[in-house]
Amino acid sequence: MAGEQRRRRGGAGARERARGPRKEPREGRGGRGRARAALVAAAAALAAAAALCSAARWGTWGAGARLVSPHPAPRALPPGSTGPGAAPSRFWGTYRPHVYFGMKTRSPRALVTGLMWLQQQEGGGGLRHTCEESDGLGRYGWVMHDGESFGVQEIRDGTVELRTEFLKRPGGEHGGDWSWRVTARTENTTSPPPLLSLFFYAATDGQGTLEPQVENGTRLAVVKGTTEELGHFTLSFLRPTVPDSGDPKHASYHWLDAPSPGLHRLTELVRSSLSPRSVFSAPGRPRRRFFALYPSGGLPGDPPRGQVLLHQVTLEPPAVLEVTFESGSAAPAPEPLAGAAFSAAMARHEAAFRQRFEATFGLAGKGFTVPEQRFAQAALSEVLGGIGYFHGHSLVQAAPGEPAVPGAEAALFTAVPSRSFFPRGFLWDEGFHQLLVSRWDPALSREVLAHWLDLMNAEGWIPREQILGDEARAKVPPEFVLQSSETANPPTLLLALERLLPAAPRPFLQRLFPRLCAWYAWLNRTQAGPEPLSFRWRGRDTEHQRFLNPKTLASGLDDYPRASHPSPQERHLDLRCWMALGARVLAAVAERLGEPVEPFRAAAQALTDNELLEQMHWAPELGAFADYGNHSAAVAMRWQPPAPAAPGQPPAAPQLVREVREAPRLRFVDALGYVSLFPVLLQLLRADSPHLPAVLDAMRSERQLWSPYGLRSLARDSAFYLRRNTQHDPPYWRGSVWLNINYLALRALHGYASTEGPHRERAAQLYRELRHNLITNVYRQHADSGFLWEHYSDSNGRGQGCRPFAGWTALVVLAMAEDY
Known part of the structure; x- marks a missing residue:
């Protein structure tokens, strides 16, 4: 990821720059003198807020030390708060969202458990373990998950259907017990039925021991183990049974005890240990060869970091398999949670989940059908089941060209956008995730927010993408691993905090407060724009000739069109609005705590002053709010013929490069889309603003932002609409419908419809239509495909991007509940 080079500036210098405008502001309706006075007062308010926040910047380390040093404020999470003593109900969980089914503890060197499966076919079939789009599963996802004590997942892999269930039971000093049940069925009606192998494993990562207890030399029945965090425990693999009857099921057994090469290489280890030498001999069935585990010497590469034990069961579906984990600290030892006891407990949990869901969101009371309610339950469950616990180091860089260094060792408890494609923490996404999670479980959401703020370095910077540990890093393209300390991200966590604040x-x-202050101060210092009260995302792509429009990854909107030629003169509307939100939330928190509130309140008033906003970002020639910068509207991508090849060398490939047909100049950027809506999305525009009708018109215009499936990200009549950004980069935020921004639009319209003003009825009508379009399409696409998607086509509504993408797409639940 390219980052834009900038000069280093200290806090005092940044505050001086905020006070002194570099050029005359554009004349407002109140006249030049009044506008200038307002700007000076507003800039002073913002500088005062920044100065107050700067008190949270302790220490005088050098630049390199500050980059990798944790912020010295007391941690937002009290010491030991995630351990089994302080939070036993959350110590164990499905905190490995990148695997189809697995559990671990919230500890740095956790014991991990998981499931793999293999349909035994000629050539070996595909081993399933980590969530991969290339596996081509018909569907997979949690249909019920309460974020704490139980979950039910449905998986369809060709003709095989798997139902994975887990239950937790409190007791003892190490997070209690848990049990799994995996039910396998098949639609295949041929005889004999297909063979299916299921692999259950336990692996240590750096510490702990596992001792196998084997029956008849082939069946791993029990694992006796011990780790620092869990003490002594017993993991039991029960014999398979027939669904509904409980009768024994014929199966073949194999097992493996091997050194662990690292959790990120477990799939590779199992593949290398499979051999097609075993024979399945079910009574009355023909003999069939299949792939089974055989002793392996491990994998070449790094020295072993732990131990892994695998239990393979090969059978013909249908079948039920159960696994129980029993903590050695529970006394007296309760009856195993298996068989009828598991079924009864699961029925109670499912009934309680449905009741709690209705009490929380009230969808039945709003007239939604049972299938629609189940869809919403699955959307929430996918977010909760997608919460992971990560531990490790980020790879960070102070500025482009400077050496990369490992950041401080850190832990993160967070939801992830996508189990298959983005199974890691994203700062911009997480605030949207927590809008939903906070409604379901406020305490869980507070813990996630605290984890994120504890990632802050001494400067007040939080890396936008969290890649902690080898398992997380194995899923990230190398070019996205490195995090630049010049790159910001929208402070969406404040959206969730604002919702949590009253209680x-x-x-x-x-x-939280010192860290919130430090974060706000860092944003104000490093992302300040050329004019007082203006802001500019740093880190835009620097190789301008390669892009139709250089990307702005820091904004979260990636390829959304900005000024064609990045420059220090840019003013980014969305960032200004995020800063207004930050000042508003900090003022509210300060007031709750009895801290000095006036500087934050004055900064919030300055950043939400509609006349100042108009002077900076209203483009009369466009009839819309817009970015400002060095921009040319006449750009295109053209094939450039390659240079002649050297003698004996193959010819070079032609390159797609940008052609600028009109010189750029400082002007407003003619790109009507999501950025243009931000004064409305964050409800900064007054209900009686003379510009609100134009924004509402653009939202409802079918040639601009309106589609039958939601608001598109870029107007249809834009020159960038659905245009590729490079030869290899398809359009991303250039027309598709995204649920996070549409949710903000619904929230804003609902607010304007509830506020006295001349456009109240118009906002209410738009709200009803937009809500209907969004819910109808997301539900229909989920019913057709089995997945929530990253974004949706504005032309036919089909899901696009990666899937499953619960993430912010699950905000459809709050839209259904009309919970804003």
């Missing part, structure tokens, strides 16, 4: 415990806010 948030005071000690929680006291722990």
Whole structure:
């Protein structure tokens, strides 16, 4: 990821720059003198807020030390708060979202458990373990998950259907017990039925021991183990049974005890240990060869980091398999949670989940059908089941060209956007995730927010993408691993905090407040724009000739069109609006805590002042709010013929490069889309603003942002609409319908419809239509495909991008509940 080179600036210099405008502001309706006075006062307010926040910047380390040093404020999470003593109900969980089914503890060197499966076919079939789009599964995802004690997942792999269930039971000092049930069925009606192998494993990562207990030399029946965090425990693999009857099921057994090469190489280890030498001999069936585990010497490469034990069961579906984990600290030892006891407990959990879901979201009371309610339950469950626990180091860089260094060792408890494609933490996404999670479980959401703020370095910077540990890094293209400390990300966590604020415990806010101040100060210092009260995303792509429009990854909107020629003169509308939100939330928190509130309140008033906003970002020639910068509207991508090849060398490939047919100049950027809506999306525009009708018109215009499936990200009549950004980069934020921004639009329209003003009825009508379009399409696409998607086509509504993408697409649940 390219980052834009900038000069290093200290806090004092940044505050001086905020006070002194570099050029005359554009004249407002109130006249040049009044506008200038307002700007000076507003800039002073913002500088005062920044100065107050700067008190949170302790220490005088050098630049390199500050980059990798944790922020010195007391941690937002009290010490030990995630351990089994402080939070036993959350110590164990499905905190490995990148695998189809697995559990681990919230500890740095966790014991991990998981499931793999293999349909035994000629040539070996495909071993399933980590969630991969290339596996081509018909569907997979949690249909029920309460984020804590139980979950039910449905998986369809060709003709095989798997139902994975887990239950937790409190007791003892190490997070209690848990049990799994995996039910395998098939639609295949041929005889004999297909063979299916299921692999259950336990692996240590750096510490702990596992001792196998084997029956008849082939069946791994029990694992006795011990780790620092879990003490002694017993993991039991029960014999398979026939569904509904409980009768024994014929199966073949194999097992493996091997050194662990690292959790990220477990799939590779199992593949290397499979051999087609075993024979399945079910009574009354023909003998069939299949792939089974055989002793392996491990994998070449790094020294072993732990131990892995695998239990392979090969059978003909249908079948039920159960696994129980029993903590050695539970006394007296309760009856195993298996068989009828498991079924009864699962029925209670499912009934309680449905009741809690209705009490929380009230969808039945709003008239949604049972299938629609189940869809919403699955959307919420996918977010909760997609919460992971990660531990490790980020790879960070102070500025382009400077050496990369490992950041401080850190842990992160977070939801992930996509189990298959983005199974890691994203700062911009997480605020949207927590809007939903906070409605379901406020305490869980507070814990996630605290984890994120504890990632802050001494400067107040939080890396936008969290790639902690080898398992997370194995899923990331190398060019995205490195995180630049010049790159910001929208502070969407404040959206969730604003929702949590009324009922948030005071000690929680006291722990957060210094870090919130430091974060806001960092944003204000490093992302300040050329004019007072203007802001500019740093880190735009620098190789301008390669892109139709250089990307702005920091904004979260990637290829959304900005000024064609990045320059220090840019003013980014969305960032200004995010800063207004930050000042508003900090003012509210300060008021709750009895901290000095006036500087934050004054900054919020300055950044939401509609006349100042108009002076900076209203483009009369466009009739819309817009970015400002060095921009040319006449750009295109053209094939450039290659240079002649050297003698004896193959000819070079032609290159697609940018052609600028009109010199850029400082002007407003003619790109009507999501950025243009931000004053409305974050409800900064007054209900009586003379510009609100134009924004509402653009939202409802079918040649601009309106589609039958939601608001498109870029107007249809834009020159960038659905245009590729490079030869290899298809359009991303250039027309597709994205649920996170559409949810903000619904929230804003609902707010304007509830506020006295001349456009109240218009906003209410738009709200009803947009809500209907969004819910109808997302539900239909889920019913057709089995997945929530990253974004949706504005022309036919079909899901696009990666899937499953619960992430912010699950905000459809709040839209259904009309919960804003």
